[in-house]
Amino acid sequence: MTRTGAPRVTKWPGAAPLLLFSACSLAPGPSLPEPVAEMPEDFSAELQPGTYEALQWWTTFRDPVLDAVVDSVLASNFDLAAGVARVRQARARASIARADLFPSVGASGNVTDTDTPTDAGIGAQIQALGLGGPGDSIAGFVFPDRIDLTTYAVSADFAWELDFWGRARNDARAAGSEYLASESDFHAARIGILAETITTYFDIVTLRRQTGLARETVEVLLERESLASTSYDRGLIDSWTLSQVRQDLRNTQAGLPQLETQLTSAEARMAVLLGGYREDVDAILPDSLEPQLAADPVPAGIPADLLHQRPDVRAAGQRLDAARYSIGARRAQLLPSLSLSGSIGLASADAGELFNAQQWFTNLITNLTAPIFQAGRLRNNLALAEGRFDEAAAAYGRTVVTAVNEVETALAGLENETRRHAFLASQREEALATMELQSQRYESGVVGYTDYLDALRTLLNVEAALAGATRDLALARLAVHRALGGAWASPETVPEPQMVPASGAANLLDPNYLGTYSIIGRDPATGELGMGVQSKAFGAGNRAMHAKGGLVIIAHQAAANPMYGAIGIELLQAGYSPEEALEMMVGSDEGRDRRQVAILDQQGRTAAWTGTGASDWKGHRCGVDYCAQGNILTGPEVVDAMAASFESSTGPLAERLMDALDAAQAAGGDARGMQSGAILVVAPRVNGGYSDRVVDIRVDDHDEPLAELRRVLDMYRSGQMLREASRLRRDGDLEGALALARDASARSPENDNAWVTLAALLLDSGREEDAFDALERAVELNPGRRRTLPEADDFERVRDDPRFLRLIGN
Missing domain, CATH: 3.60.20.10 (Aminohydrolase, N-terminal nucleophile (Ntn) domain)
Incomplete structure (x- = not known):
């Protein structure tokens, strides 16, 4: 196909197109469910210009540890492996359905032995014509009581239903749409698994941080209890005040095992996502985790973009296409069908004469069939397909409406969590300043140590709350990614x-x-x-x-x-x-x-x-x-x-x-x-x-991108030549290796590897002056060679040579 302009297609936003051939099709035209046709023109949140990109969207969190975790999950997660297998199955089903568009061709060979009475079969026909019967003699031939015939045959056979009404084409299109839907399902499941991975990662980060802060808080409260007990013994405070301090300590101590259990559970969930065990989590997650929070604004877009962006919306549209094509196939079954079948081959009563060119035969059958009475089976098949189409249309409408509302909810959640995180970050700064002030006042003797401990404890509590808010903000951003079906980026400047x-x-x-x-x-x-x-x-x-x-x-x-x-x-x-x-x-x-x-x-x-x-x-x-x-x-x-x-x-x-x-x-x-x-x-x-x-x-x-591209290509080819030169050197073809190394340095004169290789080969050939000239060129191109050349085995024989020492700066 080579064309410019609009193709012979129907307009269908969001659903995968499936138009294979220009031929008669009884499938209904596409139509949008009312909620989809009446989508809002924009989201209610105030957004910025930008673009969307569905691939590797998790990298927008700008956390290399998270990137490594996601890469491991993509490589080893069992659910993803099962999803890939389901896509392969759908692809095979689509290929099977498409096979009905083509003739089926086979080959056969057979030996047929027939032993019948003379008054039956062909013998009966001969008698009916009055040409003789059992015992009769015609021109010296005596009719036997039985006729025994053996026939040998080989043939190539074919059968083909001409798809005049588009039954096979629509079935193939339906299967193709289901295949594309299975791919979209896989991408939706992939987003879900990655979202679970990212959620679990931030759970682990937060729980580790909160567990550490809880332990620090316990240490502070233990000191606080010790001071309170001393004050109580001296009569400076009453028993109620001491009891409050101890209850505070016990509550914090009681919360610590709960945090540790939650952390163990989160690490176990991560192990399952990684397709491994707890030790696999320890291997990939360092003890100290400092996640980064990306702050790019969410770009503006219109809800209709979701029809292309979200895989679940694409899958619903593709299944709607499949249901539409199925209606066309079921309508075609109500109409007459035309098929061709036949064979060509060789047949003989004598096995020795089977492959004689004169023994050929052909057989061609044209078959026109039409359904007359099927007890309603075909019309109910059509009704079933139409019902499935209506169901798919409703599911598509629900998926689109859900998608739009999920984006609205996610955007509102991100805005609110951003504000909450900002409030807590400001509170942390204030708590930190207060703690530092109390520390200075304690060191100056203005306040007691208890006042400093109270300020420190407040700071630790705010730190724990901020850690939770950081997790919630990350997950709010994750919810927007998931709702939009991908990531966003700032627009490029267009000249x-x-x-x-x-x-x-x-x-x-x-x-x-x-x-x-x-x-x-x-x-x-x-x-x-x-x-x-x-x-x-x-x-x-x-x-x-x-x-x-x-x-x-x-x-x-x-x-x-x-x-x-x-x-x-x-x-x-x-x-x-x-x-x-x-x-x-x-x-x-x-x-x-x-x-x-x-x-x-x-x-x-x-x-x-x-x-x-x-x-x-x-x-x-x-x-x-x-x-x-x-x-x-x-x-x-x-x-x-x-x-x-x-x-x-x-x-x-x-x-x-x-x-x-x-x-x-x-x-x-x-x-x-x-x-x-x-x-x-x-x-x-x-x-x-x-x-x-x-x-x-x-x-x-x-x-000058093309000149630079050719330079890089020349360097790449130079590297290929050097690898081949090394092989020739190992095989003992020194002259061949030397010729290739010269070509490599000529093709890419700035490739210092080429000059070093050439120098080594020249030394092997006894051409020391030329070798040192090549080494001098390599050092000019890459001064770092002065550090690596003395360690190279190729130049061991000249390490003490003054010329070599001068080159490396000794």
């Missing part, structure tokens, strides 16, 4: 547009808009897939590139939808073609008019989409093993230059992509200028099967 038509001005004011040019390509000889991108935007490579080695590479830009990459990869894994996957992604995406996306799979199949709302100049061009695209360009010659460069170039894929980017820039490039660039190349089973990355280099912010 003034240059040479951009007025029609694209709105896009330039959108911090999510990625004006850029890119190319995706395939090397059929190596199986590599790759992408190159350049933009007048920060970190374009971080947003535009998605790939899985041996499967697909996806470039998405303009008003980029961050879900396109992950969903596209999953759809290709489920067996959909790039064209089908792209139809499914853009089909009912309300923002598709501002999207730009290209897909290239391992078989070289391409699909591309440029929305009419992307900024001019915009467009794409796909050819054999590549797709080039761009928006906010100086003109179509930019995309044409990338295409022409890729078509005419040879060599490694990364270099071909680099050349295409240079050609695009020479043709005009991004109308606003240059800032960032990236190249990604993937392949199956790289680095022993642990990764699919062959090349992954990025320049996020630079005045």
Whole structure:
């Protein structure tokens, strides 16, 4: 699929699009439940501009210990592993349903032996024609009493139901929607598990802090009791005052075991989340924990954003789509169906003649069937599907309403907990000042030690309350993250547009808009897939590139939808073609008019989409093993230059992509200028099967990003040459290793590793003068080599050489 403009789709916000082919479909069109159609235009809280990002949202707490805990949970949690398995099952079901769209083909071989009376079967037919019977002789042939026939046959058979009314297509679409819903369910469960992890983490932090403060308070109260007992013995206070001091101590002592039990319970919960035991918690959580509280304002948004942001809303919409498609499939069952079946093969009564070319046969059957009487089964199946659709619509409406109200509640909770935390923080400052004042007054003899202890105890109590408020504020922020389905970030500064038509001005004011040019390509000889991108935007490579080695590479830009990459990869894994996957992604995406996306799979199949709302100049061009695209360009010659460069170039894929980017820039490039660039190349089973990355280099912010990108690529290739040189050296091919090391230092003259390797090989070859020249260049590039060279075994033989000592500064 290669097109620009609106696809043949229905508008459906929040539900995953599932449109595979342009054919007859009896599924009803999408419609919004009334509560969804009448959503409020904004939240009641006063918010700030910003953007949302669903990935790694927990990092906004800015706590490296918490990040490590979450990473461990993601790697070892049993519930997440079960969720991944459920997604795989749904993917398999979708692939099974899709198989009905294609013919089934099989092979068979058989031997048939028939032994019948002559007056039955074919013998009876011969007698009916008056041609003879048992005992009769015709032209010397005597009819036997029985006919014994053996037939040998091999054949290829096929069967195919022509999906004229769309039954199989709608069933496949329904299964595809259920698969996407299962993925959304997984992401919702993932958010839930991570929220439980973060809650438990802050429980542990708070309980550890409060337990420590309680112990300190007990120590203070023990001193206070001792002083009170002395005062009582001297008649300075009465028994009631002493009893109050002791009750205060006993109450605090009694609360300490409760805190310790709660701490043990929280650590046990964390152990379950980690898929391990208590010692695993001790290993990952240091004794001293100082969590940070992020203070970024929550960005403004409209409730309709939740239709795309929250996975539970997406799942409900996707299940509504599935129910809609199921109605189309059940309607199709009420209509006639047409199927074809047949076989082609060889048959013979003589096994030795079976594979004689003259023994072929064919068989083709066309079957038209129509339901007449099913005792209401088919119509009730339709009624059942319609009931499930109504149920799914109600569930979708409830999910959206719940989501909006959860955000309202979470925002109010965050505001209130922020104020409460500020009050307690101020109270702590006052309590601390009072304690310090009482300490000074005690040291001056103005007040007694008891007054100082009372001030210290007050401070400890406020510290314990503030620790609880800190936890509550963190969990209030967590509730907002969970309600919004992700994280938020401050908007990027967008530069003034240059040479951009007025029609694209709105896009330039959108911090999510990625004006850029890119190319995706395939090397059929190596199986590599790759992408190159350049933009007048920060970190374009971080947003535009998605790939899985041996499967697909996806470039998405303009008003980029961050879900396109992950969903596209999953759809290709489920067996959909790039064209089908792209139809499914853009089909009912309300923002598709501002999207730009290209897909290239391992078989070289391409699909591309440029929305009419992307900024001019915009467009794409796909050819054999590549797709080039761009928006906010100086003109179509930019995309044409990338295409022409890729078509005419040879060599490694990364270099071909680099050349295409240079050609695009020479043709005009991004109308606003240059800032960032990236190249990604993937392949199956790289680095022993642990990764699919062959090349992954990025320049996020630079005045000349393409020149810098080529420099980094040259350094990367230089490193590859050095690894191969080391292998040749181990194998005894010194000259081959030396030649590669020279090439490495020539390709990346600033790579001090190349010069050090070259020096070692020159020493092995007995060329000491050249070796010291290479070492001198390495030290010029990296003065730190003066510390490491004396420890290197490669230079042991020259450690006492004056030239070597001069190089290292001795």
